[in-house]
Amino acid sequence: MNLPIRPISEAEWPAFVAVLEEAFASTFHPVQVERFKALTPFNRTLAAFDGDLPVGVTAIFDFDMTLPGGARLPVAGVTAVGVLPSHRRRGILNGLMRKQLNDIKEHGESIAVLYASEAGIYGRFGYGRAADSVFYRIPRHGSAFVKNAPTDPSLRLRTALPAQARAEFEQVFDAISGSRPGIYTRSPARWDSLLADEEFDRGDDGRLRCMLAEDDGGVRGYALFKIKRSFTDHDVFDGEVRLIELFAVDPAAYAALWRSVLDRDLCSRVYAWNRPVDDPITHLLAEPRHLNAGTLDELWARVVDLPAALVARAYAAPAEVVIEIAEDDVCPWNEGRWRLATAKGTCERTEDEPDLTLPIQVLGAAYFGGRPLTTYADAGLVTEHRPGALLELSTAMAWDPKPWAGLVF
Numbered sequence: 524m525n526l527p528i529r530p531i532s533e534a535e536w537p538a539f540v541a542v543l544e545e546a547f548a549s550t551f552h553p554v555q556v557e558r559f560k561a562l563t564p565f566n567r568t569l570a571a572f573d574g575d576l577p578v579g580v581t582a583i584f585d586f587d588m589t590l591p592g593g594a595r596l597p598v599a600g601v602t603a604v605g606v607l608p609s610h611r612r613r614g615i616l617n618g619l620m621r622k623q624l625n626d627i628k629e630h631g632e633s634i635a636v637l638y639a640s641e642a643g644i645y646g647r648f649g650y651g652r653a654a655d656s657v658f659y660r661i662p663r664h665g666s667a668f669v670k671n672a673p674t675d676p677s678l679r680l681r682t683a684l685p686a687q688a689r690a691e692f693e694q695v696f697d698a699i700s701g702s703r704p705g706i707y708t709r710s711p712a713r714w715d716s717l718l719a720d721e722e723f724d725r726g727d728d729g730r731l732r733c734m735l736a737e738d739d740g741g742v743r744g745y746a747l748f749k750i751k752r753s754f755t756d757h758d759v760f761d762g763e764v765r766l767i768e769l770f771a772v773d774p775a776a777y778a779a780l781w782r783s784v785l786d787r788d789l790c791s792r793v794y795a796w797n798r799p800v801d802d803p804i805t806h807l808l809a810e811p812r813h814l815n816a817g818t819l820d821e822l823w824a825r826v827v828d829l830p831a832a833l834v835a836r837a838y839a840a841p842a843e844v845v846i847e848i849a850e851d852d853v854c855p856w857n858e859g860r861w862r863l864a865t866a867k868g869t870c871e872r873t874e875d876e877p878d879l880t881l882p883i884q885v886l887g888a889a890y891f892g893g894r895p896l897t898t899y900a901d902a903g904l905v906t907e908h909r910p911g912a913l914l915e916l917s918t919a920m921a922w923d924p925k926p927w928a929g930l931v932f
């Protein structure tokens with residue numbers, strides 16, 4: 524692939540979007556295109572050009588992401604990757620990803636993250652599967668809670684129009700966003716896009732709805748959802764609550780909000796997509812088999828600047844290990860041996876013998892604390908040279924709660 528790659532100008536935005544529409548077989552409403560534009564810094568786009576025409580594209584959203592320990596790190600949120608079907612499998616993605624990762628390093632971000640359309644694409648560029656998400660389809664008849672589920676008589680539920688409850692959503696989100704690795708800061712344009720509710724945003728699921736949980740002191744949580752109306756063959760109401768997000772600052776508000784969607788009249792089930800793997804609802808249901816759960820990969824992470832990334836996060840236990848990255852042909856500056864000393868908060872290049880050799884993808888997968896390194900060793904993907912070093916680093920990197928970004932970008 525020897526097509527030139529560069530950021531697009533504002534005038535090239537329609538051609539950039541045209542590549543995405545073709546690659547994703549989608550049609551965006553002009554208002555949706557404008558919203559996407561408001562989210563996208565042009566200087567962080569890239570396009571491969573065939574003549575004057577972009578034929579492969581990508582972009583970066585800047586935001587801060589919560590790390591294990593609660594610090595927030597500026598990361599590169601890679602998005603909008605697409606290559607025209609006429610130009611696929613000629614190395615255009617390969618060229619875009621390599622240039623983009625170089626740019627990210629120059630920009631000073633030590634981690635790149637993305638949601639993948641297909642799990643097989645990004646490993647070759649050094650990304651690892653850092654978080655999973657769970658989806659549930661909970662039937663109303665199987666939704667009873669355990670007897671000691673928390674309740675609070677001071678809690679009230681309130682129905683509101685989502686657009687009018689935005690300040691309360693933001694208040695709850697700000698309160699919880701530091702508590703889980705992977706959650707990222709939301710710009711005003713990101714909230715606009717989440718709460719967008721024009722006719723063309725709705726699809727088959729109806730308009731956006733919400734429920735707030737509050738007491739005299741103010742809001743304690745919210746559920747954002749749609750309701751897909753449907754009927755059985757015998758004309759009995761058979762609606763489905765389609766949960767978009769549910770956040771609460773305490774367990775009683777969390778339980779009350781779940782009850783409010785599970786008990787929704789004229790609905791037979793709740794479909795909850797993209798929930799964290801350690802979602803407390805799994806403990807509240809008296810019969811958790813009725814979760815009807817499935818798992819998908821969620822956040823993918825790429826360590827772009829190894830020492831900067833490893834000193835930015837907290838560790839669950841002390842570790843001092845020499846990590847060897849034998850090969851990183853996309854970000855070769857990561858190759859070599861690195862002494863991580865968590866108690867000192869340092870990660871420095873060393874010539875010492877390695878304690879562990881691991882692929883850069885595995886470091887990315889373990890970075891947010893959701894994947895034990897020991898399981899990669901069991902799979903034969905991590906090599907331990909000093910007995911004990913694997914468990915030492917695996918224990919240090921593991922984290923509770925498990926990582927989850929929560930909102931596709």
Ligand SMILES: CC(=O)SCCNC(=O)CCNC(=O)[C@H](O)C(C)(C)COP(=O)(O)OP(=O)(O)OC[C@H]1O[C@@H](n2cnc3c(N)ncnc32)[C@H](O)[C@@H]1OP(=O)(O)O
Nearest residue numbers: 546602603604605606611612613614615616617637640643
């Ligand atoms: C973060 C996001 O935005 S995720 C969205 C990704 N985009 C899409 O899914 C839209 C539809 N698909 C596309 O636009 C394109 O097919 C892309 C972007 C996935 C691939 O672009 P291409 O230019 O064809 O990829 P390219 O030719 O550079 O291939 C590079 C390597 O990836 C592999 N590859 C490409 N697409 C895929 C895929 N879908 N699954 C698995 N491997 C893939 C190629 O085989 C090649 O492997 P190799 O290095 O071992 O030879």
